[in-house]
Amino acid sequence: MRKLFLLLILLQVFFARGQKINDPKIFADLITPDKLKKQLYIIAGKDFEGRETGSEGQRKAAAYIENYFRSLKLQQGNKDSYQMRFPVYQDSLEVLNISIDNHHFNIYKDVDASLSANYTSLILGSEVVFAGYGISEGAHDDYKGLDVKGKIVMVLDGYQPDVLQDQLNKNSFNPYGKQGTAQMHGAIALLSIKKDFPHPESSRKSIMYLNPFKAVNYINTYYISEEIARSIMGKDYDTAKNGHVQPKSYNANIVLQFIKSIALLQSSNVMGYLEGTDLKDQLLIISAHYDHLGKKDSTIYYGADDDGSGTVSVLEIASAFAQAKAAGAGPRRSILFLAHSGEEEGLWGSQYYTASPPHPLANTTADLNIDMIGRIDPTRKRSDTANYIYVVGDNRLSSDLHPIIESTNKKFTQLKLDYKFNDPKDPERIFYRSDHYSFASKGVPVVFFYDGSNKDYHKPTDTPDKINYELLANRAKLVFYSAWEIANRDNMLARDIPLGD
Numbered sequence: 001m002r003k004l005f006l007l008l009i010l011l012q013v014f015f016a017r018g019q020k021i022n023d024p025k026i027f028a029d030l031i032t033p034d035k036l037k038k039q040l041y042i043i044a045g046k047d048f049e050g051r052e053t054g055s056e057g058q059r060k061a062a063a064y065i066e067n068y069f070r071s072l073k074l075q076q077g078n079k080d081s082y083q084m085r086f087p088v089y090q091d092s093l094e095v096l097n098i099s100i101d102n103h104h105f106n107i108y109k110d111v112d113a114s115l116s117a118n119y120t121s122l123i124l125g126s127e128v129v130f131a132g133y134g135i136s137e138g139a140h141d142d143y144k145g146l147d148v149k150g151k152i153v154m155v156l157d158g159y160q161p162d163v164l165q166d167q168l169n170k171n172s173f174n175p176y177g178k179q180g181t182a183q184m185h186g187a188i189a190l191l192s193i194k195k196d197f198p199h200p201e202s203s204r205k206s207i208m209y210l211n212p213f214k215a216v217n218y219i220n221t222y223y224i225s226e227e228i229a230r231s232i233m234g235k236d237y238d239t240a241k242n243g244h245v246q247p248k249s250y251n252a253n254i255v256l257q258f259i260k261s262i263a264l265l266q267s268s269n270v271m272g273y274l275e276g277t278d279l280k281d282q283l284l285i286i287s288a289h290y291d292h293l294g295k296k297d298s299t300i301y302y303g304a305d306d307d308g309s310g311t312v313s314v315l316e317i318a319s320a321f322a323q324a325k326a327a328g329a330g331p332r333r334s335i336l337f338l339a340h341s342g343e344e345e346g347l348w349g350s351q352y353y354t355a356s357p358p359h360p361l362a363n364t365t366a367d368l369n370i371d372m373i374g375r376i377d378p379t380r381k382r383s384d385t386a387n388y389i390y391v392v393g394d395n396r397l398s399s400d401l402h403p404i405i406e407s408t409n410k411k412f413t414q415l416k417l418d419y420k421f422n423d424p425k426d427p428e429r430i431f432y433r434s435d436h437y438s439f440a441s442k443g444v445p446v447v448f449f450y451d452g453s454n455k456d457y458h459k460p461t462d463t464p465d466k467i468n469y470e471l472l473a474n475r476a477k478l479v480f481y482s483a484w485e486i487a488n489r490d491n492m493l494a495r496d497i498p499l500g501d
């Protein structure tokens, strides 16, 4: 209430000066360093535990953003919900077991396996076929004369020196690897002998992933120690290892057991919708990702700049537009305030949104995406100004956008607009590395606002005390003023490139 009351006094002052209600400066000035700071200490605080996709901390952050949108009286952005939920998956290793003739071998000491590449399976075999290095390429075939259909195949690690040289010369490695080669010959499982056992204990949880369905499933591969190889081949193993490879079949009663569970986790994008006036069927999106890296053991990765700074900017820009609307100066086009998750895992949230958009992309005039705008790139401290922002992608899909950003900035925010990451030859490929890219790849014009990297990037030390709040507020205002112009101008932004599918 207090905010609105103050706003009314403010408006009276402006009217007294003859200023118009549709002067964006009245509302841009509601975006203050103090408000952004207060929000960022919550978003990047201990309670949200680094906001890892699929985690409790991420869901708490989503609930906080949803409540904030609701307090601004924004409408639900995804039909009847503020959240667009999407599934993510994670594997956990339950059992990895090999025994040979009733002798059991221990995980990590003698056996290991890739969690993501293998599936739950139990095989009891009475024969193991040793297939040398397991290579079938051109004239060279380790499988020549062997029948491995339905059998367990065992191979040496690496390549024969002459075969390796030949492969390097031709630069033609079998893309399916030894696993695919064994499978093409009909094998049911692959044992790959490694000399680096024991392996360190590793996490029994995989990284998260978005799609559990594979067009091709390969046979399981078990990494085994030399001790296991000897228990199958006896002295033949040392002969083979020393260069006298003799493919051959061995009798052994072997148990191969791999069990994993797949957890279905949930993540979400949080979306608040501000309905426009006469052009309400057209939409402007203002986005940032609220997820970060979570915590490892008890260490929290706070993600204050990445991308707490963008998230709180979206919140306060939304607040400014909501107050403009309440004062009768709402935008002509509708605006969707879109907080993505899954960005750090590979732009999942924005891919999910653009794959099944609740608001048609054909009517979406642009996505203004903010990812890291609260700090100063250390390389700039030696250059002309720290009062800058990197602007990326503004000229790639619509020739209307670049002039709007330039003139808006000239009139209101006077930042140095630096386009170095918009160079198509940018070695860091920044244009492809945040959520706006999901929109750009569908033909929606985008602008990406970014501060460059810093020494705390993706470290637990990316904390809110290191943010320059004055600069953050000024950069957020640039996005606000640009959005004001884009949402109120007569025409949607021209599309130089037609909308993709």
Ligand SMILES: [Zn+2]
Residues within 6 Å of the ligand: 289, 306, 307, 343, 371, 372, 434
């Ligand atoms: Zn980020």
